[in-house]
Amino acid sequence: MIELQRIGKTFQTGDTTLTVLHEIDLQVGAQEFIAITGPSGSGKSTLLGIMAGLDRPSRGRVILDHVDITDLSESELALFRGRRLGFVFQSFQLIPTLTALENVRVPAELCRLPEKLKNAENLLERVGLKDRAHHYPTQLSGGEMQRVAIARALITEPAIIFADEPTGNLDSSNGQKIVELLLETTRSSALVLVTHNPALAGLADREIRLRDGHIVETIVKKKSRTGSSGPSKPGRKKAGKTAIKGKKGKR
Ligand SMILES: Nc1ncnc2c1ncn2[C@@H]1O[C@H](COP(=O)(O)OP(=O)(O)O)[C@@H](O)[C@H]1O
Ligand SMILES: [Mg+2]
Structure with a gap:
Protein backbone atom coordinates (compact mmCIF):
# COMPACT_ATOMS: atom_id res chain seq x y z
CA MET A 1 0.00 0.00 0.00
CA ILE A 2 2.93 2.30 0.78
CA HIS A 22 18.70 9.47 5.04
CA SER A 40 11.76 15.73 18.65
CA GLY A 41 13.56 16.81 15.49
CA GLY A 60 13.97 8.40 -3.76
CA ARG A 61 10.47 7.35 -4.74
CA VAL A 62 7.07 7.17 -3.04
CA ILE A 63 4.50 4.62 -4.22
CA LEU A 64 1.03 4.81 -2.68
CA ASP A 65 -1.84 2.47 -3.43
CA HIS A 66 -0.04 1.24 -6.60
CA VAL A 67 0.57 4.79 -7.86
CA ASP A 68 4.09 6.21 -8.06
CA ILE A 69 3.38 9.75 -6.84
CA THR A 70 6.97 10.96 -7.04
CA ASP A 71 6.58 12.70 -10.40
CA LEU A 72 2.88 13.63 -10.33
CA SER A 73 2.02 17.27 -10.97
CA GLU A 74 0.62 19.33 -8.09
CA SER A 75 -2.93 19.05 -9.43
CA GLU A 76 -2.71 15.30 -10.03
CA LEU A 77 -1.27 14.89 -6.56
CA ALA A 78 -4.00 17.02 -4.97
CA LEU A 79 -6.74 14.91 -6.54
CA PHE A 80 -5.01 11.67 -5.57
CA ARG A 81 -4.59 12.86 -1.98
CA GLY A 82 -8.20 14.00 -1.75
CA ARG A 83 -9.65 10.76 -3.02
CA ARG A 84 -7.36 8.14 -1.54
CA LEU A 85 -5.75 9.62 1.58
CA GLY A 86 -6.90 11.01 4.90
CA PHE A 87 -4.89 13.38 7.11
CA VAL A 88 -4.99 14.49 10.70
CA PHE A 89 -2.62 17.42 11.15
CA GLN A 90 -1.02 18.55 14.38
CA SER A 91 -2.70 21.92 13.90
CA PHE A 92 -6.24 20.91 13.02
CA GLN A 93 -6.66 23.35 10.11
CA LEU A 94 -10.42 23.60 10.38
CA ILE A 95 -12.14 26.26 8.29
CA PRO A 96 -13.36 28.90 10.80
CA THR A 97 -16.41 29.98 8.76
CA LEU A 98 -17.81 26.45 8.56
CA THR A 99 -19.59 24.46 11.26
CA ALA A 100 -18.18 21.20 12.57
CA LEU A 101 -20.47 19.21 10.27
CA GLU A 102 -19.56 21.35 7.25
CA ASN A 103 -15.86 20.98 8.02
CA VAL A 104 -16.21 17.20 8.11
CA ARG A 105 -17.92 17.28 4.71
CA VAL A 106 -15.22 19.38 2.99
CA PRO A 107 -13.00 16.59 1.56
CA ALA A 108 -16.00 14.77 0.03
CA GLU A 109 -17.21 18.01 -1.55
CA LEU A 110 -13.80 19.09 -2.84
CA CYS A 111 -13.21 15.74 -4.49
CA ARG A 112 -16.77 15.44 -5.79
CA LEU A 113 -17.63 12.31 -3.87
CA PRO A 114 -21.30 13.06 -3.03
CA GLU A 115 -21.95 9.46 -2.03
CA LYS A 116 -19.56 9.94 0.91
CA LEU A 117 -21.35 13.00 2.36
CA LYS A 118 -23.73 10.80 4.31
CA ASN A 119 -20.78 9.60 6.43
CA ALA A 120 -20.43 13.02 8.08
CA GLU A 121 -23.15 12.77 10.74
CA ASN A 122 -22.22 9.25 11.67
CA LEU A 123 -18.53 10.17 12.04
CA LEU A 124 -19.34 13.16 14.25
CA GLU A 125 -21.41 10.86 16.42
CA ARG A 126 -18.58 8.36 16.62
CA VAL A 127 -16.12 11.01 17.80
CA GLY A 128 -18.68 12.04 20.44
CA LEU A 129 -19.68 15.37 18.86
CA LYS A 130 -23.20 14.75 17.63
CA ASP A 131 -24.46 17.68 19.71
CA ARG A 132 -21.73 20.00 18.39
CA ALA A 133 -22.50 19.51 14.69
CA HIS A 134 -23.64 23.11 14.18
CA HIS A 135 -20.95 24.77 16.28
CA TYR A 136 -18.16 26.76 14.69
CA PRO A 137 -14.49 26.00 15.47
CA THR A 138 -14.20 29.02 17.82
CA GLN A 139 -17.02 27.50 19.89
CA LEU A 140 -15.14 24.24 20.31
CA SER A 141 -12.34 23.22 22.68
CA GLY A 142 -8.97 22.05 21.37
CA GLY A 143 -9.88 18.42 21.93
CA GLU A 144 -13.22 18.88 20.15
CA MET A 145 -11.51 20.51 17.17
CA GLN A 146 -9.10 17.61 17.07
CA ARG A 147 -12.03 15.19 16.93
CA VAL A 148 -13.67 17.15 14.11
CA ALA A 149 -10.35 16.93 12.23
CA ILE A 150 -10.31 13.16 12.72
CA ALA A 151 -13.89 12.79 11.48
CA ARG A 152 -12.95 14.92 8.46
CA ALA A 153 -9.97 12.66 7.69
CA LEU A 154 -12.23 9.61 7.56
CA ILE A 155 -15.14 10.92 5.50
CA THR A 156 -13.86 9.74 2.11
CA GLU A 157 -13.09 6.26 3.52
CA PRO A 158 -9.45 6.69 2.50
CA ALA A 159 -7.12 3.83 1.62
CA ILE A 160 -4.43 5.31 3.86
CA ILE A 161 -4.75 7.54 6.92
CA PHE A 162 -1.87 9.70 8.11
CA ALA A 163 -1.93 11.27 11.54
CA ASP A 164 0.59 13.42 13.40
CA GLU A 165 0.05 13.19 17.18
CA PRO A 166 -3.73 12.71 16.89
CA THR A 167 -4.30 12.23 20.60
CA GLY A 168 -2.11 15.14 21.68
CA ASN A 169 -5.01 17.42 22.56
CA LEU A 170 -7.40 14.86 23.92
CA ASP A 171 -8.15 13.96 27.49
CA SER A 172 -7.94 10.26 28.24
CA SER A 173 -11.59 9.28 27.72
CA ASN A 174 -11.84 11.06 24.39
CA GLY A 175 -8.36 9.84 23.50
CA GLN A 176 -9.60 6.30 24.03
CA LYS A 177 -12.59 6.91 21.75
CA ILE A 178 -10.31 8.24 19.02
CA VAL A 179 -7.92 5.33 19.37
CA GLU A 180 -10.83 2.90 18.99
CA LEU A 181 -12.08 4.73 15.92
CA LEU A 182 -8.63 4.77 14.33
CA LEU A 183 -8.11 1.08 15.07
CA GLU A 184 -11.48 0.30 13.52
CA THR A 185 -10.42 2.07 10.32
CA THR A 186 -7.52 -0.35 9.93
CA ARG A 187 -10.03 -3.01 8.92
CA SER A 188 -10.16 -1.25 5.58
CA SER A 189 -7.29 1.28 5.60
CA ALA A 190 -3.61 1.50 6.34
CA LEU A 191 -2.77 3.81 9.25
CA VAL A 192 0.49 5.68 9.71
CA LEU A 193 0.68 7.54 12.97
CA VAL A 194 3.34 9.75 14.52
CA THR A 195 3.09 9.59 18.29
CA HIS A 196 4.95 10.23 21.51
CA ASN A 197 2.46 8.11 23.39
CA PRO A 198 3.97 4.68 24.18
CA ALA A 199 0.54 3.14 24.84
CA LEU A 200 -0.65 4.22 21.40
CA ALA A 201 2.55 3.06 19.70
CA GLY A 202 2.06 -0.25 21.52
CA LEU A 203 -1.17 -0.83 19.61
CA ALA A 204 0.55 -0.62 16.24
CA ASP A 205 1.56 -3.65 14.17
CA ARG A 206 5.01 -2.14 13.83
CA GLU A 207 6.79 0.73 15.51
CA ILE A 208 9.41 2.51 13.44
CA ARG A 209 11.88 4.47 15.56
CA LEU A 210 13.65 7.40 13.96
CA ARG A 211 16.76 9.15 15.16
CA ASP A 212 18.57 11.85 13.20
CA GLY A 213 16.72 10.90 10.03
CA HIS A 214 17.54 7.18 10.18
CA ILE A 215 15.30 4.25 11.07
CA VAL A 216 17.21 2.98 14.09
CA GLU A 217 14.81 0.28 15.18
CA THR A 218 11.75 -1.58 13.90
CA ILE A 219 9.64 -3.22 16.57
CA VAL A 220 7.11 -5.77 15.39
CA LYS A 221 4.29 -5.68 17.94
CA LYS A 222 1.95 -8.31 16.62
CA LYS A 223 0.89 -10.05 13.48
CA SER A 224 -0.85 -7.83 11.01
CA ARG A 225 -4.63 -8.06 11.17
CA THR A 226 -4.57 -8.89 7.47
CA GLY A 227 -2.93 -12.21 8.25
CA SER A 228 -4.21 -14.93 10.52
CA SER A 229 -5.60 -13.32 13.62
CA GLY A 230 -4.53 -14.09 17.13
CA PRO A 231 -1.71 -12.85 19.24
CA SER A 232 1.88 -13.46 18.36
CA LYS A 233 5.03 -12.71 20.26
CA PRO A 234 6.26 -9.19 19.85
CA GLY A 235 9.76 -8.99 18.48
CA ARG A 236 12.46 -6.42 18.13
CA LYS A 237 14.58 -6.07 15.09
CA LYS A 238 17.55 -3.91 14.45
CA ALA A 239 17.14 -1.35 11.73
CA GLY A 240 18.02 -2.43 8.26
CA LYS A 241 16.64 -3.86 5.10
CA THR A 242 16.08 -7.34 6.48
CA ALA A 243 13.77 -6.02 9.18
CA ILE A 244 11.71 -4.08 6.67
CA LYS A 245 11.65 -6.69 3.95
CA GLY A 246 10.16 -9.26 6.26
CA LYS A 247 6.81 -7.64 5.44
CA LYS A 248 7.22 -7.81 1.69
CA GLY A 249 4.47 -9.13 -0.51
CA LYS A 250 1.62 -7.99 1.70
CA ARG A 251 -0.98 -5.83 0.02
N1 LIG B 1 11.13 23.53 6.05
C1 LIG B 1 12.21 23.26 6.76
N2 LIG B 1 13.37 23.94 6.57
C2 LIG B 1 14.48 23.65 7.28
N3 LIG B 1 14.54 22.69 8.24
C3 LIG B 1 13.43 21.98 8.47
C4 LIG B 1 12.21 22.22 7.76
N4 LIG B 1 11.27 21.36 8.22
C5 LIG B 1 11.87 20.61 9.18
N5 LIG B 1 13.17 20.99 9.33
C6 LIG B 1 14.14 20.39 10.26
O1 LIG B 1 14.14 19.00 10.07
C7 LIG B 1 14.32 18.31 11.30
C8 LIG B 1 13.20 17.29 11.47
O2 LIG B 1 11.99 17.97 11.67
P1 LIG B 1 10.61 17.21 11.91
O3 LIG B 1 10.40 16.27 10.79
O4 LIG B 1 9.56 18.25 12.13
O5 LIG B 1 10.93 16.42 13.25
P2 LIG B 1 9.94 15.71 14.29
O6 LIG B 1 8.57 15.67 13.69
O7 LIG B 1 10.54 14.35 14.49
O8 LIG B 1 10.02 16.52 15.53
C9 LIG B 1 14.36 19.37 12.38
O9 LIG B 1 15.71 19.58 12.70
C10 LIG B 1 13.74 20.56 11.73
O10 LIG B 1 14.27 21.75 12.25
MG1 LIG C 1 6.71 16.54 14.36
Missing part, protein backbone atom coordinates in the same frame (compact mmCIF):
# COMPACT_ATOMS: atom_id res chain seq x y z
CA GLU A 3 6.41 1.82 -0.55
CA LEU A 4 9.23 4.22 0.20
CA GLN A 5 12.39 3.65 -1.80
CA ARG A 6 15.58 5.25 -0.51
CA ILE A 7 13.92 8.46 0.57
CA GLY A 8 16.22 11.36 1.37
CA LYS A 9 15.34 14.89 2.35
CA THR A 10 17.63 17.88 2.63
CA PHE A 11 16.82 21.49 3.43
CA GLN A 12 18.99 24.28 2.13
CA THR A 13 19.10 27.40 4.28
CA GLY A 14 21.67 29.90 3.09
CA ASP A 15 25.01 28.11 2.88
CA THR A 16 23.97 25.23 5.10
CA THR A 17 22.53 21.97 3.87
CA LEU A 18 20.62 20.07 6.50
CA THR A 19 19.95 16.40 5.83
CA VAL A 20 16.80 15.46 7.70
CA LEU A 21 16.11 12.00 6.22
CA GLU A 23 17.88 6.60 2.67
CA ILE A 24 14.60 5.55 4.22
CA ASP A 25 13.17 2.28 2.89
CA LEU A 26 9.77 1.24 4.17
CA GLN A 27 6.81 -0.86 3.08
CA VAL A 28 3.38 -0.72 4.67
CA GLY A 29 0.63 -3.27 3.99
CA ALA A 30 -2.98 -2.50 3.10
CA GLN A 31 -4.44 -2.81 6.59
CA GLU A 32 -1.28 -2.30 8.55
CA PHE A 33 -0.94 0.14 11.44
CA ILE A 34 2.50 1.73 11.68
CA ALA A 35 3.59 4.00 14.52
CA ILE A 36 6.49 6.37 13.89
CA THR A 37 8.28 7.39 17.07
CA GLY A 38 11.51 9.13 17.96
CA PRO A 39 12.83 12.25 19.67
CA SER A 42 14.30 13.24 14.35
CA GLY A 43 12.35 13.69 11.11
CA LYS A 44 8.95 12.14 11.96
CA SER A 45 6.76 14.91 10.58
CA THR A 46 8.98 15.33 7.53
CA LEU A 47 8.74 11.62 6.79
CA LEU A 48 4.97 11.61 7.30
CA GLY A 49 4.59 14.62 4.98
CA ILE A 50 6.59 12.89 2.24
CA MET A 51 4.71 9.61 2.68
CA ALA A 52 1.43 11.50 2.39
CA GLY A 53 2.41 13.40 -0.76
CA LEU A 54 2.27 16.75 1.04
CA ASP A 55 5.99 17.33 0.65
CA ARG A 56 8.45 16.15 -2.01
CA PRO A 57 11.51 14.04 -1.21
CA SER A 58 14.94 15.27 -2.32
CA ARG A 59 15.77 11.72 -3.41
Whole structure:
Protein backbone atom coordinates (compact mmCIF):
# COMPACT_ATOMS: atom_id res chain seq x y z
CA MET A 1 0.00 0.00 0.00
CA ILE A 2 2.93 2.30 0.78
CA GLU A 3 6.41 1.82 -0.55
CA LEU A 4 9.23 4.22 0.20
CA GLN A 5 12.39 3.65 -1.80
CA ARG A 6 15.58 5.25 -0.51
CA ILE A 7 13.92 8.46 0.57
CA GLY A 8 16.22 11.36 1.37
CA LYS A 9 15.34 14.89 2.35
CA THR A 10 17.63 17.88 2.63
CA PHE A 11 16.82 21.49 3.43
CA GLN A 12 18.99 24.28 2.13
CA THR A 13 19.10 27.40 4.28
CA GLY A 14 21.67 29.90 3.09
CA ASP A 15 25.01 28.11 2.88
CA THR A 16 23.97 25.23 5.10
CA THR A 17 22.53 21.97 3.87
CA LEU A 18 20.62 20.07 6.50
CA THR A 19 19.95 16.40 5.83
CA VAL A 20 16.80 15.46 7.70
CA LEU A 21 16.11 12.00 6.22
CA HIS A 22 18.70 9.47 5.04
CA GLU A 23 17.88 6.60 2.67
CA ILE A 24 14.60 5.55 4.22
CA ASP A 25 13.17 2.28 2.89
CA LEU A 26 9.77 1.24 4.17
CA GLN A 27 6.81 -0.86 3.08
CA VAL A 28 3.38 -0.72 4.67
CA GLY A 29 0.63 -3.27 3.99
CA ALA A 30 -2.98 -2.50 3.10
CA GLN A 31 -4.44 -2.81 6.59
CA GLU A 32 -1.28 -2.30 8.55
CA PHE A 33 -0.94 0.14 11.44
CA ILE A 34 2.50 1.73 11.68
CA ALA A 35 3.59 4.00 14.52
CA ILE A 36 6.49 6.37 13.89
CA THR A 37 8.28 7.39 17.07
CA GLY A 38 11.51 9.13 17.96
CA PRO A 39 12.83 12.25 19.67
CA SER A 40 11.76 15.73 18.65
CA GLY A 41 13.56 16.81 15.49
CA SER A 42 14.30 13.24 14.35
CA GLY A 43 12.35 13.69 11.11
CA LYS A 44 8.95 12.14 11.96
CA SER A 45 6.76 14.91 10.58
CA THR A 46 8.98 15.33 7.53
CA LEU A 47 8.74 11.62 6.79
CA LEU A 48 4.97 11.61 7.30
CA GLY A 49 4.59 14.62 4.98
CA ILE A 50 6.59 12.89 2.24
CA MET A 51 4.71 9.61 2.68
CA ALA A 52 1.43 11.50 2.39
CA GLY A 53 2.41 13.40 -0.76
CA LEU A 54 2.27 16.75 1.04
CA ASP A 55 5.99 17.33 0.65
CA ARG A 56 8.45 16.15 -2.01
CA PRO A 57 11.51 14.04 -1.21
CA SER A 58 14.94 15.27 -2.32
CA ARG A 59 15.77 11.72 -3.41
CA GLY A 60 13.97 8.40 -3.76
CA ARG A 61 10.47 7.35 -4.74
CA VAL A 62 7.07 7.17 -3.04
CA ILE A 63 4.50 4.62 -4.22
CA LEU A 64 1.03 4.81 -2.68
CA ASP A 65 -1.84 2.47 -3.43
CA HIS A 66 -0.04 1.24 -6.60
CA VAL A 67 0.57 4.79 -7.86
CA ASP A 68 4.09 6.21 -8.06
CA ILE A 69 3.38 9.75 -6.84
CA THR A 70 6.97 10.96 -7.04
CA ASP A 71 6.58 12.70 -10.40
CA LEU A 72 2.88 13.63 -10.33
CA SER A 73 2.02 17.27 -10.97
CA GLU A 74 0.62 19.33 -8.09
CA SER A 75 -2.93 19.05 -9.43
CA GLU A 76 -2.71 15.30 -10.03
CA LEU A 77 -1.27 14.89 -6.56
CA ALA A 78 -4.00 17.02 -4.97
CA LEU A 79 -6.74 14.91 -6.54
CA PHE A 80 -5.01 11.67 -5.57
CA ARG A 81 -4.59 12.86 -1.98
CA GLY A 82 -8.20 14.00 -1.75
CA ARG A 83 -9.65 10.76 -3.02
CA ARG A 84 -7.36 8.14 -1.54
CA LEU A 85 -5.75 9.62 1.58
CA GLY A 86 -6.90 11.01 4.90
CA PHE A 87 -4.89 13.38 7.11
CA VAL A 88 -4.99 14.49 10.70
CA PHE A 89 -2.62 17.42 11.15
CA GLN A 90 -1.02 18.55 14.38
CA SER A 91 -2.70 21.92 13.90
CA PHE A 92 -6.24 20.91 13.02
CA GLN A 93 -6.66 23.35 10.11
CA LEU A 94 -10.42 23.60 10.38
CA ILE A 95 -12.14 26.26 8.29
CA PRO A 96 -13.36 28.90 10.80
CA THR A 97 -16.41 29.98 8.76
CA LEU A 98 -17.81 26.45 8.56
CA THR A 99 -19.59 24.46 11.26
CA ALA A 100 -18.18 21.20 12.57
CA LEU A 101 -20.47 19.21 10.27
CA GLU A 102 -19.56 21.35 7.25
CA ASN A 103 -15.86 20.98 8.02
CA VAL A 104 -16.21 17.20 8.11
CA ARG A 105 -17.92 17.28 4.71
CA VAL A 106 -15.22 19.38 2.99
CA PRO A 107 -13.00 16.59 1.56
CA ALA A 108 -16.00 14.77 0.03
CA GLU A 109 -17.21 18.01 -1.55
CA LEU A 110 -13.80 19.09 -2.84
CA CYS A 111 -13.21 15.74 -4.49
CA ARG A 112 -16.77 15.44 -5.79
CA LEU A 113 -17.63 12.31 -3.87
CA PRO A 114 -21.30 13.06 -3.03
CA GLU A 115 -21.95 9.46 -2.03
CA LYS A 116 -19.56 9.94 0.91
CA LEU A 117 -21.35 13.00 2.36
CA LYS A 118 -23.73 10.80 4.31
CA ASN A 119 -20.78 9.60 6.43
CA ALA A 120 -20.43 13.02 8.08
CA GLU A 121 -23.15 12.77 10.74
CA ASN A 122 -22.22 9.25 11.67
CA LEU A 123 -18.53 10.17 12.04
CA LEU A 124 -19.34 13.16 14.25
CA GLU A 125 -21.41 10.86 16.42
CA ARG A 126 -18.58 8.36 16.62
CA VAL A 127 -16.12 11.01 17.80
CA GLY A 128 -18.68 12.04 20.44
CA LEU A 129 -19.68 15.37 18.86
CA LYS A 130 -23.20 14.75 17.63
CA ASP A 131 -24.46 17.68 19.71
CA ARG A 132 -21.73 20.00 18.39
CA ALA A 133 -22.50 19.51 14.69
CA HIS A 134 -23.64 23.11 14.18
CA HIS A 135 -20.95 24.77 16.28
CA TYR A 136 -18.16 26.76 14.69
CA PRO A 137 -14.49 26.00 15.47
CA THR A 138 -14.20 29.02 17.82
CA GLN A 139 -17.02 27.50 19.89
CA LEU A 140 -15.14 24.24 20.31
CA SER A 141 -12.34 23.22 22.68
CA GLY A 142 -8.97 22.05 21.37
CA GLY A 143 -9.88 18.42 21.93
CA GLU A 144 -13.22 18.88 20.15
CA MET A 145 -11.51 20.51 17.17
CA GLN A 146 -9.10 17.61 17.07
CA ARG A 147 -12.03 15.19 16.93
CA VAL A 148 -13.67 17.15 14.11
CA ALA A 149 -10.35 16.93 12.23
CA ILE A 150 -10.31 13.16 12.72
CA ALA A 151 -13.89 12.79 11.48
CA ARG A 152 -12.95 14.92 8.46
CA ALA A 153 -9.97 12.66 7.69
CA LEU A 154 -12.23 9.61 7.56
CA ILE A 155 -15.14 10.92 5.50
CA THR A 156 -13.86 9.74 2.11
CA GLU A 157 -13.09 6.26 3.52
CA PRO A 158 -9.45 6.69 2.50
CA ALA A 159 -7.12 3.83 1.62
CA ILE A 160 -4.43 5.31 3.86
CA ILE A 161 -4.75 7.54 6.92
CA PHE A 162 -1.87 9.70 8.11
CA ALA A 163 -1.93 11.27 11.54
CA ASP A 164 0.59 13.42 13.40
CA GLU A 165 0.05 13.19 17.18
CA PRO A 166 -3.73 12.71 16.89
CA THR A 167 -4.30 12.23 20.60
CA GLY A 168 -2.11 15.14 21.68
CA ASN A 169 -5.01 17.42 22.56
CA LEU A 170 -7.40 14.86 23.92
CA ASP A 171 -8.15 13.96 27.49
CA SER A 172 -7.94 10.26 28.24
CA SER A 173 -11.59 9.28 27.72
CA ASN A 174 -11.84 11.06 24.39
CA GLY A 175 -8.36 9.84 23.50
CA GLN A 176 -9.60 6.30 24.03
CA LYS A 177 -12.59 6.91 21.75
CA ILE A 178 -10.31 8.24 19.02
CA VAL A 179 -7.92 5.33 19.37
CA GLU A 180 -10.83 2.90 18.99
CA LEU A 181 -12.08 4.73 15.92
CA LEU A 182 -8.63 4.77 14.33
CA LEU A 183 -8.11 1.08 15.07
CA GLU A 184 -11.48 0.30 13.52
CA THR A 185 -10.42 2.07 10.32
CA THR A 186 -7.52 -0.35 9.93
CA ARG A 187 -10.03 -3.01 8.92
CA SER A 188 -10.16 -1.25 5.58
CA SER A 189 -7.29 1.28 5.60
CA ALA A 190 -3.61 1.50 6.34
CA LEU A 191 -2.77 3.81 9.25
CA VAL A 192 0.49 5.68 9.71
CA LEU A 193 0.68 7.54 12.97
CA VAL A 194 3.34 9.75 14.52
CA THR A 195 3.09 9.59 18.29
CA HIS A 196 4.95 10.23 21.51
CA ASN A 197 2.46 8.11 23.39
CA PRO A 198 3.97 4.68 24.18
CA ALA A 199 0.54 3.14 24.84
CA LEU A 200 -0.65 4.22 21.40
CA ALA A 201 2.55 3.06 19.70
CA GLY A 202 2.06 -0.25 21.52
CA LEU A 203 -1.17 -0.83 19.61
CA ALA A 204 0.55 -0.62 16.24
CA ASP A 205 1.56 -3.65 14.17
CA ARG A 206 5.01 -2.14 13.83
CA GLU A 207 6.79 0.73 15.51
CA ILE A 208 9.41 2.51 13.44
CA ARG A 209 11.88 4.47 15.56
CA LEU A 210 13.65 7.40 13.96
CA ARG A 211 16.76 9.15 15.16
CA ASP A 212 18.57 11.85 13.20
CA GLY A 213 16.72 10.90 10.03
CA HIS A 214 17.54 7.18 10.18
CA ILE A 215 15.30 4.25 11.07
CA VAL A 216 17.21 2.98 14.09
CA GLU A 217 14.81 0.28 15.18
CA THR A 218 11.75 -1.58 13.90
CA ILE A 219 9.64 -3.22 16.57
CA VAL A 220 7.11 -5.77 15.39
CA LYS A 221 4.29 -5.68 17.94
CA LYS A 222 1.95 -8.31 16.62
CA LYS A 223 0.89 -10.05 13.48
CA SER A 224 -0.85 -7.83 11.01
CA ARG A 225 -4.63 -8.06 11.17
CA THR A 226 -4.57 -8.89 7.47
CA GLY A 227 -2.93 -12.21 8.25
CA SER A 228 -4.21 -14.93 10.52
CA SER A 229 -5.60 -13.32 13.62
CA GLY A 230 -4.53 -14.09 17.13
CA PRO A 231 -1.71 -12.85 19.24
CA SER A 232 1.88 -13.46 18.36
CA LYS A 233 5.03 -12.71 20.26
CA PRO A 234 6.26 -9.19 19.85
CA GLY A 235 9.76 -8.99 18.48
CA ARG A 236 12.46 -6.42 18.13
CA LYS A 237 14.58 -6.07 15.09
CA LYS A 238 17.55 -3.91 14.45
CA ALA A 239 17.14 -1.35 11.73
CA GLY A 240 18.02 -2.43 8.26
CA LYS A 241 16.64 -3.86 5.10
CA THR A 242 16.08 -7.34 6.48
CA ALA A 243 13.77 -6.02 9.18
CA ILE A 244 11.71 -4.08 6.67
CA LYS A 245 11.65 -6.69 3.95
CA GLY A 246 10.16 -9.26 6.26
CA LYS A 247 6.81 -7.64 5.44
CA LYS A 248 7.22 -7.81 1.69
CA GLY A 249 4.47 -9.13 -0.51
CA LYS A 250 1.62 -7.99 1.70
CA ARG A 251 -0.98 -5.83 0.02
N1 LIG B 1 11.13 23.53 6.05
C1 LIG B 1 12.21 23.26 6.76
N2 LIG B 1 13.37 23.94 6.57
C2 LIG B 1 14.48 23.65 7.28
N3 LIG B 1 14.54 22.69 8.24
C3 LIG B 1 13.43 21.98 8.47
C4 LIG B 1 12.21 22.22 7.76
N4 LIG B 1 11.27 21.36 8.22
C5 LIG B 1 11.87 20.61 9.18
N5 LIG B 1 13.17 20.99 9.33
C6 LIG B 1 14.14 20.39 10.26
O1 LIG B 1 14.14 19.00 10.07
C7 LIG B 1 14.32 18.31 11.30
C8 LIG B 1 13.20 17.29 11.47
O2 LIG B 1 11.99 17.97 11.67
P1 LIG B 1 10.61 17.21 11.91
O3 LIG B 1 10.40 16.27 10.79
O4 LIG B 1 9.56 18.25 12.13
O5 LIG B 1 10.93 16.42 13.25
P2 LIG B 1 9.94 15.71 14.29
O6 LIG B 1 8.57 15.67 13.69
O7 LIG B 1 10.54 14.35 14.49
O8 LIG B 1 10.02 16.52 15.53
C9 LIG B 1 14.36 19.37 12.38
O9 LIG B 1 15.71 19.58 12.70
C10 LIG B 1 13.74 20.56 11.73
O10 LIG B 1 14.27 21.75 12.25
MG1 LIG C 1 6.71 16.54 14.36
